[in-house]
Amino acid sequence: MATYPSTLGAAPKSFFLSNSLFNISLGTATPSRISSVKAAGECWTKHPAWTNVRQERWEGHLAVEGHLPTWLNGTYLRNGPGLWEVGDHSSHHIFDGYATLVRISFRRGCATGAHRQVESDAYKAARAHGRPLHREFSQLCPSEPGTLLDRVRDVVGLASGTLLTDNANVSVLPLGDGRVLCLTEATKGSVLIDPETLDTIGKFRYADRLWGLLQSAHPVVTGNELLTLLPDMFRRGHRVVRMAAGSNERKMVGRVHCRGGQAPGWVHSFAVTEKYIVVPEMPLRYSLAGVLKSQMTPWYLFDWLPESGSYMHAICRFTGKTVASVEVPPFMALHFINAYEQGDAIIADCCEYYADPSVIKALALRRLRSPGMNNDAFPDVRVARFSIPLDGTLMGELETVLDPEVHGRGVEMPSINPAYQGKEYRYVYACSARRPCNFLNCLTKIDLGEKEAKNWHELGSVPSEPFFVARPGGSDEDDGVVISIVSTMEGDGYALLLDAMTFQEIARVRLPYGLPYGFHGCWIPENV
Numbered sequence: 001m002a003t004y005p006s007t008l009g010a011a012p013k014s015f016f017l018s019n020s021l022f023n024i025s026l027g028t029a030t031p032s033r034i035s036s037v038k039a040a041g042e043c044w045t046k047h048p049a050w051t052n053v054r055q056e057r058w059e060g061h062l063a064v065e066g067h068l069p070t071w072l073n074g075t076y077l078r079n080g081p082g083l084w085e086v087g088d089h090s091s092h093h094i095f096d097g098y099a100t101l102v103r104i105s106f107r108r109g110c111a112t113g114a115h116r117q118v119e120s121d122a123y124k125a126a127r128a129h130g131r132p133l134h135r136e137f138s139q140l141c142p143s144e145p146g147t148l149l150d151r152v153r154d155v156v157g158l159a160s161g162t163l164l165t166d167n168a169n170v171s172v173l174p175l176g177d178g179r180v181l182c183l184t185e186a187t188k189g190s191v192l193i194d195p196e197t198l199d200t201i202g203k204f205r206y207a208d209r210l211w212g213l214l215q216s217a218h219p220v221v222t223g224n225e226l227l228t229l230l231p232d233m234f235r236r237g238h239r240v241v242r243m244a245a246g247s248n249e250r251k252m253v254g255r256v257h258c259r260g261g262q263a264p265g266w267v268h269s270f271a272v273t274e275k276y277i278v279v280p281e282m283p284l285r286y287s288l289a290g291v292l293k294s295q296m297t298p299w300y301l302f303d304w305l306p307e308s309g310s311y312m313h314a315i316c317r318f319t320g321k322t323v324a325s326v327e328v329p330p331f332m333a334l335h336f337i338n339a340y341e342q343g344d345a346i347i348a349d350c351c352e353y354y355a356d357p358s359v360i361k362a363l364a365l366r367r368l369r370s371p372g373m374n375n376d377a378f379p380d381v382r383v384a385r386f387s388i389p390l391d392g393t394l395m396g397e398l399e400t401v402l403d404p405e406v407h408g409r410g411v412e413m414p415s416i417n418p419a420y421q422g423k424e425y426r427y428v429y430a431c432s433a434r435r436p437c438n439f440l441n442c443l444t445k446i447d448l449g450e451k452e453a454k455n456w457h458e459l460g461s462v463p464s465e466p467f468f469v470a471r472p473g474g475s476d477e478d479d480g481v482v483i484s485i486v487s488t489m490e491g492d493g494y495a496l497l498l499d500a501m502t503f504q505e506i507a508r509v510r511l512p513y514g515l516p517y518g519f520h521g522c523w524i525p526e527n528v
């Protein structure tokens with residue numbers, strides 16, 4: 001890869017990571033093909049999707065292959081982990097990586113782009129000390145093995161939150177008031193960024209007294225407010241809160257009581273309908289010892305307790321009252337797709353792992369970097385539909401929506417047309433699978449009405465969340481494009497644009513090199 005003289009001011013102290021010099025550069029993206037064909041195993045081991053980002057930051061013009069729609073004017077942002085090795089330290093899990101933001105801006109058929117590390121305290125401390133000093137998803141004990149006093153200090157630091165990470169590597173979202181927030185599941189990991197320069201502006205300070213170490217990293221942002229959940233470790237439930245656009249103050253909507261086990265179920269995401277907030281309670285529950293002390297369970301910070309039951313709760317967005325709390329068949333889901341009201345029930349769709357939490361183990365870096373893709377280690381996952389009765393019935397239902405073979409028994413990182421959030425809808429865009437695979441390697445458009453799917457796949461490529469952007473003024477649900485950032489086995493990277501209706505490729509916007517796998521993106525239309 002060519003590097004360019006920096007025009008962005010003084011470079012930060014350079015340091016070596018994975019044999020690459022971390023520096024800043026500015027330039028024009030050109031493909032960096034590896035000419036010699038390596039053995040497939042070696043390429044998966046070194047795939048950019050789980051290899052450290054090459055540089056601290058880059059920005060420049062991007063070459064376009066194909067044609068960008070002239071109506072596509074705005075900025076696509078994506079957040080996710082991008083740096084797992086610091087000094088001699090290697091992270092264990094994909095969720096541990098320090099946040100890398102990516103920006104692709106579209107204007108009248110042209111594109112520019114950038115990537116940059118989020119300057120969290122955890123990232124800056126790790127850089128300064130050559131090892132992590134904060135506790136990440138799979139890394140509990142920040143001290144080097146030491147005295148009893150060190151250990152006591154760690155336990156106090158974790159319980160009080162001072163040693164918890166603020167590495168905001170899960171999502172990025174516009175608050176609807178010009179501010180853009182990056183999030184992780186620690187409340188202190190709420191970081192404001194500049195969507196153009198990708199500068200870290202600083203911590204987002206909540207101006208309220210809703211104390212709590214944890215939050216959902218997947219708030220639901222509507223036109224005028226943000227809805228989110230704050231897990232309550234001690235009273236076994238979740239506080240449901242809202243924050244109006246333009247405000248820093250969260251206000252209580254209501255409280256959901258979890259019904260099983262000793263601790264609330266892990267909620268990575270939840271769904272809302274027009275009237276209700278739907279809160280899942282799965283048997284993968286927070287481990288009090290895992291979160292608050294230096295102790296790891298076989299499931300990282302969680303316990304898998306199928307005998308503690310699975311439940312779905314719904315509370316009214318306006319009164320805060322729990323309107324349903326029903327037992328459902330056992331389930332394991334990280335991402336809810338959408339929910340809506342239908343007659344006397346709530347329908348809630350999710351990507352469901354057949355009540356098996358092993359996906360979190362499948363995302364350990366050692367597994368992803370293992371040479372064989374042929375052992376098909378990514379667990380089966382389906383589109384599953386909950387029916388939550390609102391008439392007082394005690395049990396809810398869970399069914400598979402369509403034959404999972406049509407999307408390769410893989411469906412994750414879903415997106416929909418945001419105009420259909422909370423409403424009956426037909427199309428889901430998601431990562432899917434061409435088996436055998438150890439990680440999702442396809443994109444899919446699922447038609448929930450016809451129960452069929454269209455897939456996009458290229459051998460050796462890892463595409464991230466396919467994000468739907470609607471054509472302004474379009475009336476069909478699938479009138480728009482889908483944007484996904486793809487990293488290839490050869491080390492290349494590009495933003496792929498698919499026509500959301502036909503799921504055919506319309507353009508590739510070339511990045512200077514393949515980027516690490518990102519989790520969630522957002523769209524900021526121009527002039528808004």
Ligand SMILES: CC(=O)/C=C/C=C(C)/C=C/C1=C(C)CCCC1(C)C
Nearest residue numbers: 095135136137170184185186301519
């Ligand atoms: C990306 C994804 O699916 C989930 C990521 C979850 C993370 C990074 C969660 C991290 C944490 C907890 C679950 C509890 C303790 C705090 C913290 C390490 C942020």
Ligand SMILES: CC(/C=C/C=O)=C\C=C\C=O
Nearest residue numbers: 170334412431439440519
């Ligand atoms: C489950 C997951 C990331 C969750 C983050 O929000 C990623 C799975 C990717 C599989 O290919």
Ligand SMILES: [Fe+2]
Nearest residue numbers: 218268519520
């Ligand atoms: Fe997520």
